Amino acid sequence: MMGTTVGPAALLTGLRRLTASVSIMALLSANPLAAQAVDPNAIPRGSPLDPYGTGQSTASDPYGRTNQVPGSTSTQTTVSTGSDTYQPVSVGGTSSSDANGTNLTMPGFGPRLGQNGLLDMESVQVKRPATPGEFETWVRDVTGRKLKRYGSDLLIASARDFAVPATTTIPPDYALNVGDTVSISLTGSIEGSVEAQIDRDGRIFLPNVGSVSLIGVRYRDLKDRLAAAIGRQYRGYDVAVSLSRLRGVRVYVTGFANNPGAYSVNSLSTLVNAVLAAGGPSAGGSFRSVKLYRNGAEVADFDLYQLLRKGDRSLDPLLQNEDVLFIPPVGKQVAVIGSVNEEAIYETRPGESLADVLALAGGPTNVADPSRLILYRLDDQDSVGSRQIDRALANAEQAQGGDIVQILPQGTLARSLDKQQAVVRIEGEVNKPGNYYVPPNTPLSEVLEMAGGLTPRAFVYGTRFFRESVRSQQRRSFLEAVEQMEVTLAVAPLTDSRLGDTGDRQTQAASARTFLDRLRQKEPDGRLVLNLAADTTALPGSLPLENNDRIVIPPLVKTVGVFGAVYRPSSFLLEGGKPLRIKDYVQQAGGPIRGADRGNIFVVRANGSVLTRNRGAMNARVLPGDTIFVPVKTQSSSVWAKIRDIAQIIGQFGLSAAAIAAID
Numbered sequence: 271m272m273g274t275t276v277g278p279a280a281l282l283t284g285l286r287r288l289t290a291s292v293s294i295m296a297l298l299s300a301n302p303l304a305a306q307a308v309d310p311n312a313i314p315r316g317s318p319l320d321p322y323g324t325g326q327s328t329a330s331d332p333y334g335r336t337n338q339v340p341g342s343t344s345t346q347t348t349v350s351t352g353s354d355t356y357q358p359v360s361v362g363g364t365s366s367s368d369a370n371g372t373n374l375t376m377p378g379f380g381p382r383l384g385q386n387g388l389l390d391m392e393s394v395q396v397k398r399p400a401t402p403g404e405f406e407t408w409v410r411d412v413t414g415r416k417l418k419r420y421g422s423d424l425l426i427a428s429a430r431d432f433a434v435p436a437t438t439t440i441p442p443d444y445a446l447n448v449g450d451t452v453s454i455s456l457t458g459s460i461e462g463s464v465e466a467q468i469d470r471d472g473r474i475f476l477p478n479v480g481s482v483s484l485i486g487v488r489y490r491d492l493k494d495r496l497a498a499a500i501g502r503q504y505r506g507y508d509v510a511v512s513l514s515r516l517r518g519v520r521v522y523v524t525g526f527a528n529n530p531g532a533y534s535v536n537s538l539s540t541l542v543n544a545v546l547a548a549g550g551p552s553a554g555g556s557f558r559s560v561k562l563y564r565n566g567a568e569v570a571d572f573d574l575y576q577l578l579r580k581g582d583r584s585l586d587p588l589l590q591n592e593d594v595l596f597i598p599p600v601g602k603q604v605a606v607i608g609s610v611n612e613e614a615i616y617e618t619r620p621g622e623s624l625a626d627v628l629a630l631a632g633g634p635t636n637v638a639d640p641s642r643l644i645l646y647r648l649d650d651q652d653s654v655g656s657r658q659i660d661r662a663l664a665n666a667e668q669a670q671g672g673d674i675v676q677i678l679p680q681g682t683l684a685r686s687l688d689k690q691q692a693v694v695r696i697e698g699e700v701n702k703p704g705n706y707y708v709p710p711n712t713p714l715s716e717v718l719e720m721a722g723g724l725t726p727r728a729f730v731y732g733t734r735f736f737r738e739s740v741r742s743q744q745r746r747s748f749l750e751a752v753e754q755m756e757v758t759l760a761v762a763p764l765t766d767s768r769l770g771d772t773g774d775r776q777t778q779a780a781s782a783r784t785f786l787d788r789l790r791q792k793e794p795d796g797r798l799v800l801n802l803a804a805d806t807t808a809l810p811g812s813l814p815l816e817n818n819d820r821i822v823i824p825p826l827v828k829t830v831g832v833f834g835a836v837y838r839p840s841s842f843l844l845e846g847g848k849p850l851r852i853k854d855y856v857q858q859a860g861g862p863i864r865g866a867d868r869g870n871i872f873v874v875r876a877n878g879s880v881l882t883r884n885r886g887a888m889n890a891r892v893l894p895g896d897t898i899f900v901p902v903k904t905q906s907s908s909v910w911a912k913i914r915d916i917a918q919i920i921g922q923f924g925l926s927a928a929a930i931a932a933i934d
Contacts, residue, residue, distance in 0.1 A: 403553035405672070406615060409605045412646070413674065417605055420614040420630070421557050421578045424550070440513055440538070442490035447537065448472060449517025452484065454496060458507035465514055479503055489513065521589050523548040525597035526555030540586045541572050544595055550574075555597045558617050562587060563594040573619075579630060602671035606631040609638035609679045618669045625664040627675060639680040646674035687711065687816060694815050696721045698823035699728035708815065715811030717821075724807075729826040731804050732876035732895050734797060736820040741796025752789050759786065799878040804893045827876070827895045832859035834900035835866035844894060852898055853888040867903040874899070 403419070410416050446452075448468050454476075455463040466474035472485025482499045484492070493511045500509060516536040521544050524530050528549030535544055541562055551557055557578075562570040569587065576582045602618045604627050611632030618627060624645070628634065646656045647670060659667060690710050694717050697703040701722025708717060718724070759782050800810065809823075828844040837860025852873055862868050871888065873881040876895025881887045 401553055403600075405603050405605075406553075409615060409674065413605070413607055415607060415613065417607070417613060417615050419553075419557070419603075420612070420616050421550070421574060424546070424578065440489050442488065444489040444513075444538070446484045446487050446489065446492065446513075447517055448485065450484075450513055450537070451515035452492070452496075453512045453514040455510045456500070456507050457510075460504055460507050467515075468517075476500070519589055519591040519593070521591075521593045521595060523595045523597070525595075526552050526599055527595075527597050528552045528555070535589060537588075539589050540583070541570065541589065541595060542574070542577060542583065542586050544589060545574070545597070551597050551600070554600055556600045556617060558601055558619050559598050561596045561598065562589075563596060564590060575617075575630065602669065604669050604671075604673040604675060606675045606677075608644075608675075608677035609635045610677050611635060622669055623665050624659070624667045624669055624673075624675060627669050627673075628664065628677070634677050635679075637679050639678045642678070644676040644678065646676070648672040687814070690817050692815050692817040692819065695818075695820045696823075697821070699725040699825055700823060701725060711814045713811055714809055714813040714815055714821075717815060718809065718811070724823065727825045728807075729824050729876070729894070730806050730809055731802050731893070732824045732827065733800060733802075733809060734822040734824070734878070735800055736796045736822075737798050737816060738796060738818045739816060740798050741794055744794035744796060748792070748794055752786060755789070756786055759783065797878050802877060829894070830855050830892045831897045832856060832900075833897065835863050835902045836860050836900050837863060844892070849891045849893070851888065852890050852892060852896075855892060855898060856888075856900065862900050865903055867901045871898070871900050873897065 406417065406419065446468060448470050451465055451467045452474060453465045468474055468484055473481045473483050475481050479500055482496065484495065487495055493509060496511055497509050516538060518534050519537055520532055520534050522532050523544055528551065530548065533544055533547055541560060545560055557574045560572045560574065561568055572585060600617055603615050604618055605615050606627060607613050610628065616627055616630045641661055642658050643661055643664065644656055645659050688710050692708050692712060693705055694708060695705050696717055703721060706717050706720050829841045830844060831841040832855050833839045836856065840859060842855055842858060869883060871883045873887050874897040875881065875893060881890060
C-alpha cells in the first residue's frame with residue numbers, strides 16, 4: 271500500500287464499511303471472548319452464566335440468553351442435575367439492546383449484559399449467603415449473643431455486583447490482548463470513527479491502512495501506535511483512541527467458596543472481584559488465605575482481612591485467562607465480645623496472639639478495662655473454662671481455636687463517693703451562680719462560699735436539690751409501681767355492680783390503660799427533700815455533695831395556690847399577720863365542687879414534701895409557696911382505688927402537682 275494515494279473520502283467510506291461489518295459481527299456474537307478458540311455455546315459448569323449447573327446453554331447467546339427476532343419464542347425448563355432439581359427464577363424477563371443495537375431478550379432466567387457489553391451481576395442467579403457454621407452456633411449458645419463471622423456483612427446479596435465497572439479508568443500499563451475492542455476517532459483532513467476488536471492474531475484491520483498489531487501494546491502507547499500506522503498514508507489529522515470494551519477472561523474459583531465454579535470476568539478484574547462474585551468463602555472457608563494458581567504454580571496468597579480491616583489492595587493481583595483461585599479451609603476461630611469496637615468471630619493465622627485478635631476487633635473501647643481480659647478456653651469437649659489475663663501479657667498468649675475473649679467495661683463501674691470528683695451546679699439566689707468542680711466529699715457549705723453566699727431574697731425553705739443517684743433510685747421504684755399497677759389491671763375482673771354494664775367496664779379498663787401509658791412517660795426529677803424549718807435562713811452546710819448535684823435557691827414567694835376541683839382555681843397573696851389554715855384558702859377559691867374528692871385533698875410544700883388530709887392538712891397553717899390540690903372523685907372500685915394510690919408515690923418522687931392532677 272506504500273506509495274498509493276488514497277483520498278479522505280475513500281478512507282471515510284472504508285471506515286463506515288468497517289463499522290457496519292463490526293455491527294454485523296456483534297449481532298452474530300456479543301461475547302467479547304468470541305475471538306478466542308472457545309465454543310460460544312459451551313458455558314462452564316457451575317459458573318454464574320450457568321446458574322443451575324447444567325453445563326449447557328439452550329440459547330445461541332454465549333451468556334445464556336436467547337437472541338430473539340420478531341416472532342420468535344423462548345421457553346423455560348426445569349433442569350435436573352444428579353439429585354438436585356433447580357427451578358428457573360425470573361429476573362424480570364426484560365429486553366434490552368447491546369452497544370450495536372442487537373435486541374437481547376432474556377427468557378426470564380440467566381444473566382444479562384448491560385449496554386456496555388459487561389455482565390450484569392444483579393441478574394446472576396447465585397446461592398444464598400453462607401449459612402452459620404458450627405462455631406457460630408456454639409458461640410451463640412454459650413454467650414447468648416448472635417455473632418457473625420467478621421467480613422460476612424460484605425457478602426450480602428444486595429451487594430453482589432463486584433464486577434469492575436465499564437467506566438473504570440484504564441491503567442496506563444494495561445497491556446492489550448485478544449478480545450479488547452479499540453475505538454478510533456479521526457478529525458481534520460479525514461473524519462470518522464470505528465471500533466475494531468483485536469483478533470486472535472493480535473491485530474486490527476483499518477481500511478486503506480491495513481493490519482496493525484496491537485497485542486502487548488501498553489494503553490499509554492496505543493495512540494502513538496495507531497497514529498504512526500495511519501500517518502503512513504495521511505497528513506493533517508488528529509486521532510483519539512480509547513478502549514470501548516475489555517476482553518473477557520475465564521477463571522475458576524474452587525475450594526471452600528460459597529459458589530464454586532468457573533466465572534467470566536473482564537480483564538481488569540482482580541482476585542478480590544472474582545472471590546466476592548463467587549459469594550466469598552463458605553462457612554468452612556478461610557478469609558485469611560485465598561491462593562492464586564497460574565499455569566500450575568502458586569503466584570499469590572491474599573489475606574482478605576488486609577482489605578476488610580486495613581483497606582489495603584496493593585497485593586490484590588490482576589487475573590489472567592484460566593487462572594485458578596483456591597479458598598482453603600477456615601483456620602482457627604476466636605470470638606471477641608464485650609467492650610471492643612466490633613464484636614465478631616475472627617479467624618486467626620498461625621502465631622497470632624490474643625493481642626492480635628483484639629487488634630482485629632478494632633481494639634478496646636474508651637470505657638474498657640485497661641488492665642485485664644477474660645479468656646474462655648475449651649478444657650475439653652464438655653466444658654468451658656475461664657481465666658483472667660493481664661492485658662500487658664496478651665502478646666505472649668497464643669490464640670487457640672474455640673477461644674472466647676471478653677473485655678469488661680470499666681466506665682459502668684460505680685466508684686465509692688470518697689473517690690468521686692464532683693461537678694456541682696448552683697443557681698438562683700446566690701451571688702455567683704455557676705458550675706463548680708470540687709474534690710470528693712466536699713460539703714455544701716464550701717460550694718456556697720465559692721458561690722459568694724446567699725442573697726437577701728433567698729427562700730431557703732423552697733430550695734430544690736436535685737441528685738442523679740436519687741433520680742435513678744426513684745426511676746426504679748416508679749417503674750416497679752407502674753408494673754404492679756399493670757398487673758392489677760390485667761387480673762382485675764371489674765365486675766363490681768357499681769361499674770354498670772359490660773360497656774362501662776370496658777371503658778373503665780381502656781381509661782386505666784391510657785392512664786398507665788401516661789405514667790410511663792413521666793420521669794422522676796431526682797429531687798431530694800431537705801428537712802428544713804419554714805423560717806430557716808441557712809442550708810445544711812455539712813451535707814456532702816455528689817457529682818452532677820444541682821441546687822436551685824428560689825426567691826421568696828408570698829403566695830398560696832389552690833387548684834383542682836374548686837370553683838375558682840387561683841393563687842392568693844399571703845397577707846401580714848397570722849397565717850390562715852389550708853381549709854380557709856380552699857373556701858376562698860369557692861370551695862370544692864360537687865364532683866370533688868374531699869377526703870383526698872393534699873398540699874405540696876415549697877420544699878417538695880406532701881401533706882395529706884389524713885395527716886391534718888386541712889387544719890395546717892399555710893406556708894409560702896404551698897400548692898393546695900383538690901382532686902376529682904373517681905368511681906369506687908378496687909382497681910381505681912389501686913390507681914389512686916399511685917398519687918402518693920408520685921408525690922414522694924417530687925413530681926409536679928400538674929402530674930399528680932393528671933392521675934386523678
